[in-house]
Amino acid sequence: VFCVPQESVAGADRIGVRIGDHVLDLAYLVGQGLVDGPFAVGSLNDFMALGPDHWSAVRSRLTDLLCDPGARTEVEPGLYELEQVVLKLPFEVADYVDFYSSLEHATNLGRLLRPGGEPLLPNWRHLPVGYHGRAGTVVPTGTPVTRPCGQLRHKQQTLVHGPTTRLDIELEVAVVIGVPSELGERVPIEEAPDHVFGVVLVNDWSARDIQAWEYQPLGPFLGKSFATSVAAWVTPLAALEDARVEGPVQDPVPLDYLRGGRSWGLALDLSLGLCPAEGGDEQQISSTSFAGMYWQFPQQIAHLTTNGASLRTGDLLASGTVSGPERGSEGSLMELTWGGAEPIDVAGHERSFLEDGDEVVLRGSAVVDTGVVITLGEVRGQVRAANADTVEVRRHEI
Amino acid sequence: VFCVPQESVAGADRIGVRIGDHVLDLAYLVGQGLVDGPFAVGSLNDFMALGPDHWSAVRSRLTDLLCDPGARTEVEPGLYELEQVVLKLPFEVADYVDFYSSLEHATNLGRLLRPGGEPLLPNWRHLPVGYHGRAGTVVPTGTPVTRPCGQLRHKQQTLVHGPTTRLDIELEVAVVIGVPSELGERVPIEEAPDHVFGVVLVNDWSARDIQAWEYQPLGPFLGKSFATSVAAWVTPLAALEDARVEGPVQDPVPLDYLRGGRSWGLALDLSLGLCPAEGGDEQQISSTSFAGMYWQFPQQIAHLTTNGASLRTGDLLASGTVSGPERGSEGSLMELTWGGAEPIDVAGHERSFLEDGDEVVLRGSAVVDTGVVITLGEVRGQVRAANADTVEVRRHEI
Numbered sequence: 001v002f003c004v005p006q007e008s009v010a011g012a013d014r015i016g017v018r019i020g021d022h023v024l025d026l027a028y029l030v031g032q033g034l035v036d037g038p039f040a041v042g043s044l045n046d047f048m049a050l051g052p053d054h055w056s057a058v059r060s061r062l063t064d065l066l067c068d069p070g071a072r073t074e075v076e077p078g079l080y081e082l083e084q085v086v087l088k089l090p091f092e093v094a095d096y097v098d099f100y101s102s103l104e105h106a107t108n109l110g111r112l113l114r115p116g117g118e119p120l121l122p123n124w125r126h127l128p129v130g131y132h133g134r135a136g137t138v139v140p141t142g143t144p145v146t147r148p149c150g151q152l153r154h155k156q157q158t159l160v161h162g163p164t165t166r167l168d169i170e171l172e173v174a175v176v177i178g179v180p181s182e183l184g185e186r187v188p189i190e191e192a193p194d195h196v197f198g199v200v201l202v203n204d205w206s207a208r209d210i211q212a213w214e215y216q217p218l219g220p221f222l223g224k225s226f227a228t229s230v231a232a233w234v235t236p237l238a239a240l241e242d243a244r245v246e247g248p249v250q251d252p253v254p255l256d257y258l259r260g261g262r263s264w265g266l267a268l269d270l271s272l273g274l275c276p277a278e279g280g281d282e283q284q285i286s287s288t289s290f291a292g293m294y295w296q297f298p299q300q301i302a303h304l305t306t307n308g309a310s311l312r313t314g315d316l317l318a319s320g321t322v323s324g325p326e327r328g329s330e331g332s333l334m335e336l337t338w339g340g341a342e343p344i345d346v347a348g349h350e351r352s353f354l355e356d357g358d359e360v361v362l363r364g365s366a367v368v369d370t371g372v373v374i375t376l377g378e379v380r381g382q383v384r385a386a387n388a389d390t391v392e393v394r395r396h397e398i
Numbered sequence: 399v400f401c402v403p404q405e406s407v408a409g410a411d412r413i414g415v416r417i418g419d420h421v422l423d424l425a426y427l428v429g430q431g432l433v434d435g436p437f438a439v440g441s442l443n444d445f446m447a448l449g450p451d452h453w454s455a456v457r458s459r460l461t462d463l464l465c466d467p468g469a470r471t472e473v474e475p476g477l478y479e480l481e482q483v484v485l486k487l488p489f490e491v492a493d494y495v496d497f498y499s500s501l502e503h504a505t506n507l508g509r510l511l512r513p514g515g516e517p518l519l520p521n522w523r524h525l526p527v528g529y530h531g532r533a534g535t536v537v538p539t540g541t542p543v544t545r546p547c548g549q550l551r552h553k554q555q556t557l558v559h560g561p562t563t564r565l566d567i568e569l570e571v572a573v574v575i576g577v578p579s580e581l582g583e584r585v586p587i588e589e590a591p592d593h594v595f596g597v598v599l600v601n602d603w604s605a606r607d608i609q610a611w612e613y614q615p616l617g618p619f620l621g622k623s624f625a626t627s628v629a630a631w632v633t634p635l636a637a638l639e640d641a642r643v644e645g646p647v648q649d650p651v652p653l654d655y656l657r658g659g660r661s662w663g664l665a666l667d668l669s670l671g672l673c674p675a676e677g678g679d680e681q682q683i684s685s686t687s688f689a690g691m692y693w694q695f696p697q698q699i700a701h702l703t704t705n706g707a708s709l710r711t712g713d714l715l716a717s718g719t720v721s722g723p724e725r726g727s728e729g730s731l732m733e734l735t736w737g738g739a740e741p742i743d744v745a746g747h748e749r750s751f752l753e754d755g756d757e758v759v760l761r762g763s764a765v766v767d768t769g770v771v772i773t774l775g776e777v778r779g780q781v782r783a784a785n786a787d788t789v790e791v792r793r794h795e796i
Contacts, residue, residue, distance in 0.1 A: 095534045100616060113615075121614050126557060127549055131616035132530040132623070136493045136710045137581060146582040148705035151525055151653065159524060161653045161704070183535060183625070184544040184785065210705065216519050217511075218498060218529035219617020225530070226705040227581070255549065255559045306559070307546035307608065307624040308785075312534045387582065387706075 001042055001232070002085040013042035013088060017062060018233050018377070021082045024062075028078035034071075035061055044091040044234060048178035048197040049313040055178070055197065056238060087232035089140040090200075091176060094312035096138055096228065097304065098172070098204060098320060099130040101295035103248075105323035108335045113212075125252060128295035128303050130320075133204070134225035138316065140232050141379045147356060147386040148226040150210035163386035164207035166340065167354040170321040171272050171331030171362055172202040173290050173376075175297045176234055177315035184308040189260040192301035195311055198234040199266070201362045201379045202318045205229065208334055208353070230316070233377030242368035243267045245291050254299070257306050261298025267291040268376070270322055270364045272331065277357025277383075280347035286336060288322055288329040290364070356385040399440055399630070400483040411440035411486060415460060416631050416775070419480045422460075426476035432469075433459055442489040442632060446576035446595040447711040453576070453595065454636060485630035487538040488598075489574060492710035494536055494626065495702065496570075496602060496718060497528040499693035501646075503721035506733045511610075523650060526693035526701050528718075531602070532623035536714065538630050539777045545754060545784040546624040548608035561784035562605035564738065565752040568719040569670050569729030569760055570600040571688050573695045574632055575713035582706040587658040590699035593709055596632040597664070599760045599777045600716045603627065606732055606751070628714070631775030640766035641665045643689050652697070655704050659696025665689040666774070668720055668762045670729065675755025675781075678745035684734060686720055686727040688762070754783040 002023055003011040014027035026039035037058055038046035047054070065071045100106055103120075106129075110119030123129060139145075147167055152160045178197030181187050187195060204224060211223025247265040268290035275282040300317055321331040330336050333353050337343050340352035354360070360383075364376035400421055401409040412425035424437035435456055436444035445452070463469045498504055501518075504527075508517030521527060537543075545565055550558045576595030579585050585593060602622060609621025645663040666688035673680040698715055721728040728734050731751050735741050738750035752758070758781075762774035 095532055098616075123549075123611055123614065127612060129612070129616055129619075131619055132532055134493055134530055134707060135533065136713070137707050139581070146706045149584070150705050151521075159653065161655055183537070184782075186547070186785075207705070213521055214525060214527070215615070215617075216521065217613070217617070218496075218527055219613075219615070221527075221529055222701070222705040222707070225702075225707045255557065257559055303620070304623075307548050307605070307620040308544050309532060309535050309620070309623045315534070384582075387584075 001044065001088040001090050003088065004080060004085050015039040015041065015044060015047065019066070023080045023082060023085050024075070025078040025080065029075070032074060034065060034074060042088065045313050048091065048176065049180065051179050052194055055236060059236065059238060087140060087142065089138070089230070090232055090234050092314045093135040093138045093316050094314035096133040096135040096316045097130050098133045098318045099128050099295065099300050100320040101128055101293050101300070102320055102323050103294040104325050105321040105331065105335065108323060108330065112334065112339045125250070126254065127258070128300045130300065130304070131219045133228060135316070137225055138228045138230055141229060141377065141381070143227070143229060143381060144384045145205055145227045145229070145381050146384045148207050148210065148222070149386055150207060150222045151213055152209040153213045164209055165353065166208035167383065168206045168208055168333045169272060169354070169360050170204035170206055171270055171286065171288070172204050172318045172321060173268060173270070173364065174200050174202045174230070174316050174318035175237070176200060177311045177317065178313060180313050181305060181311040183310040186308065187301055187305040187311065189257065189298045189302040192261060192298035193237065193264065195301060196237050196297065198236045199240060199376065200231045200234050201364050201376050203229040203360060203362050203379045203381060204318060206332070229379050229381045231377030231379050235374065235376050239374055240266055240366060242370065243366035243374065247296050248292055248294060250294065257302055258299045261296055261302070264296045264298050265291050265293065266366065268364045268366050270362070273361035273363065274346050274351070275359040276346045276349045276351070277355050278349050280349070282361060283347045285344060285346060286328060286330055288324040288331060290322055292324065293319060293322065354383050356383050358383050399442065399486040399488050401486065402478060402483050413437040413439065413442060413445070417464070421478045421480060421483050422473070423476040423478065427473070430472060432463060432472060440486065443711050446489065446574065447578065449577050450592055453634060457634065457636060485538060485540065487536070487628070488630055488632050490712045491533040491536045491714050492712035494531040494533040494714045495528050496531045496716045497526050497693065497698050498718040499526055499691050499698070500718055500721050501692040502723050503719040503729065503733065506721060506728065510732065510737045524652065525656070526698045528698065528702070529617045531626060533714070535623055536626045536628055539627055539775065539779070541625070541627060541779060542782045543603055543625045543627070543779050544782045546605050546608065546620070547784055548605060548620045549611055550607040551611045562607055563751065564606035565781065566604045566606055566731045567670060567752070567758050568602035568604055569668055569684065569686070570602055570716045570719060571666060571668070571762065572598050572600045572628070572714050572716035573635070574598060575709045575715065576711060578711050579703060579709040581708040584706065585699055585703040585709065587655065587696050587700040590659060590696035591635065591662065593699060594635050594695065596634045597638060597774065598629045598632050599762050599774050601627040601758060601760050601777045601779060602716060627777050627779045629775030629777050633772065633774050637772055638664055638764060640768065641764035641772065645694050646690055646692060648692065655700055656697045659694055659700070662694045662696050663689050663691065664764065666762045666764050668760070671759035671761065672744050672749070673757040674744045674747045674749070675753050676747050678747070680759060681745045683742060683744060684726060684728055686722040686729060688720055690722065691717060691720065752781050754781050756781050
C-alpha cells in the first residue's frame with residue numbers, strides 16, 4: 001500500500017506491486033480496465049479475503065501484462081519509482097500472534113533465563129507455544145521506534161520507572177491470513193496453507209528488562225507492546241512455492257492434529273544489519289536461515305484453531321525469533337551478546353543492546369532452483385530517545 | 399447495536415439506547431433531525447472516537463427528548479420492544495487486554511496453582527499485571543460457546559487432544575476506549591478517564607486444563623482464545639458518576655506514574671447465575687462487588703501506555719476476574735469449587751466445572767445515592783458440546 005504525496009490527486013492510498021525499484025499501481029490498472037480487484041483502497045484486506053483462486057488469477061494476469069511488449073504503453077503510466085512513493089502498512093492487522101518456534105532460540109532463552117535448569121519447558125516439543133501481541137502497535141518499515149519506559153528491577157532490590165536499558169531486536173518471519181475461518185470450527189492442518197495470503201518480515205522489538213520483571217505469570221506485555229515493525233510488502237505465498245523445503249524431523253512425533261504440513265519449511269536466507277548511531281556503514285550482525293524452524297505455519301494454524309478460535313483476514317502470525325545453531329546466526333542481541341555479557345563489535349563500536357540513534361535492518365530472500373532471487377520486503381527502524389516527559393525515575397524498595 | 403429482522407428495510411444495523419425493556423433507535427432520530435451523530439452504522443466506534451464533549455451532548459439531548467412530553471409523538475416511532483430486535487456486538491474490538499486486578503482472585507489462583515508457595519508473585523503489588531487476548535473471538539451476549547478442544551495433560555504422564563473437562567467462567571468488568579492516543583506518548587493517569595467511553599460486563603471463558611499445560615512461559619493462549627462474551631450494551635462512564643468510590647489503600651504505594659486515579663472504584667454489584675443443563679431454575683452461584691478491586695482502570699491505562707503503546711478506539715480493557723474475600727463471592731468456578739475439589743450444588747445438581755447445556759448469566763448494577771438503579775447489560779452464554787469432528791483423542795507418553 002502506498003501513496004504519492006506530490007500527486008495532484010492528493011496522494012490517495014492504493015495498492016501496488018513491487019517490481020525491482022519500481023511500484024506498479026494496481027488502482028491505475030483497474031482504472032484502465034487491465035486488472036480487476038479491490039486495489040483503490042488503503043489496505044490489502046479486501047483482496048486477501050478473496051482467496052487463492054482470485055490471488056492466482058491476478059498474479060497470472062500481471063505476469064501476462066508485464067511480459068507482453070505490446071502492453072507496455074498501457075502499463076507504463078502506472079509505474080512509479082520507489083523513491084517517489086510513501087509506503088504504508090500493507091494490511092489492517094486483525095490479531096497479532098507471536099509463536100516461539102525456533103528450537104535454537106527457545107533453548108538459548110531457556111539457558112539465559114533459567115541457568116542450570118532444563119532449557120526447554122516440558123510443553124515446547126508438544127505444541128507450538130505462542131501468545132497474543134498488540135495489533136494496534138504494528139507499524140510499517142521506516143517508522144521510528146521510541147525507546148520505551150517501564151518498570152525495571154535493578155539487582156533484585158530497587159524498582160525504577162524509566163527507559164529500558166536492554167532494547168532488543170527480534171528477527172521473525174510471519175504469515176498473513178487472507179481467508180477467514182468460522183468460530184467454533186478448527187482448520188485442519190492440510191487446509192491451513194489455503195488461508196495464508198503471504199509472508200512478511202517482522203521485527204518484534206523487545207525491552208528485555210521490562211519483560212523480565214512483568215512476564216510472570218501471564219506472559220510478555222509492555223516489554224513487547226510498544227512497537228512491532230513489519231515490511232511494507234507482503235510476498236504472496238505462491239511466489240515462494242519453489243523455496244519450500246521439508247522441515248526437520250520432530251521428536252517426539254506430535255499429536256495427530258499437528259501431524260503434516262512439514263513440507264512448508266521455507267528456505268529463506270535472513271540477515272540483521274545494524275547502522276550504529278556513531279556513524280559508519282551498516283554492518284551485518286547476524287545471518288541465519290528460516291529453513292530449519294521446528295514448528296511450521298500449518299502446524300501453528302492448526303493449533304491456533306483447534307480450540308475453535310476463528311481466523312480473520314489480516315491476522316499476523318509471526319514465527320518467533322529465528323535463530324540458527326551457530327554463533328552469529330541468532331536473531332536477537334540477547335542471544336548474540338549472551339544477555340549482554342559478550343558485547344559485539346559493530347563497525348568499531350561496542351554493542352550489548354540498542355543505543356539511541358541505532359538503525360536496524362532486517363532482510364530476507366530465497367534463491368530458488370531456477371536461480372531467481374525472491375527478495376522479501378525489508379524492515380527498517382531507527383531508535384529514538386525516550387521522551388523527556390516520560391523519563392520519571394525513582395527508586396522503590398522491593 | 400441492533401437490527402430488526404422483520405423490518406421491510408432488511409434489518410440494517412444501527413445504534414440504539416436501551417430504556418428498560420425498549421430500545422430507542424438513534425438512527426431513526428437522526429433521520430428525523432432530532433439527534434446528530436454517526437448512529438446509522440453497525441458499531442459504536444465512530445461515535446466513541448468523538449470524545450467526552452460529544453458523548454455528553456448526545457446524552458443531554460436524549461434526556462431532554464425523553465423528558466419532554468411534547469416530543470413523545472416524534473420519538474415513539476423509534477421505540478422497539480427488546481424482543482423485536484436482534485442485538486449485535488456493540489463495537490469493533492481493537493485490542494483486547496485482560497488484567498488481573500483483584501487481590502482476592504490473584505491470591506486464590508496463586509494458592510491453587512502454587513500450593514505452599516507465596517500466593518502473589520513479586521510484581522503483583524507493583525504493577526497491574528495483564529496480557530493481550532484474542533480480539534477476533536469476542537462475541538456478544540447470547541452467542542453459544544462450543545466446548546473447546548486442546549492439549550490436556552493427565553496425571554503428568556499422558557497427553558490427550560480432546561474437549562476440555564475444566565470449562566470455566568470468569569466474571570469481569572471492562573472499560574471500552576473511545577478516544578485514541580498517539581504511539582510513543584504515554585497517557586498520564588489523570589487524563590485516562592477522558593479516553594474511556596463506557597463499561598461492559600465480560601465473561602472471559604477459560605479452559606483450565608488447556609491453560610495449565612500451555613501457559614509457560616508466554617501466558618494463556620488457547621485456554622482463553624476460543625470465546626470472550628461481552629454485553630450488548632455499553633454503559634457510558636458518565637452514567638456511573640454517582641457509583642464512584644475510593645479504591646482500597648495500596649501497600650506499597652505504587653511508582654509515581656501509577657499514583658492517582660484511586661477515586662475510580664465503581665460500586666457495582668455483580669452476580670453469576672447458572673441454569674444447569676438438567677433443567678430447573680437459574681441459581682445464583684456468586685455474588686460480589688467491583689468496589690474493592692486493587693488496581694483501577696486509570697492505573698491500567700497509565701501502565702498500558704507508559705511504554706508508548708497507543709490506545710485505539712474499541713480497545714477492550716478487562717479487569718480480570720472479580721472475586722471478593724468471602725466464600726461465594728468468587729468470580730470463577732475454579733475458585734468457587736476450589737479447583738474442582740469442592741463441587742457446588744446448583745439447583746440440585748453437582749458442578750465442579752461447566753457441563754454441556756449449562757447456561758451462564760453475568761449481571762451487574764449500581765445503586766446510586768438517589769436510589770436509582772443503573773443496570774449493566776447482562777452477558778449470557780450457553781455451552782455447546784464439542785464438535786464431533788474435533789474430538790480426536792489419543793494418548794502420548796510425556
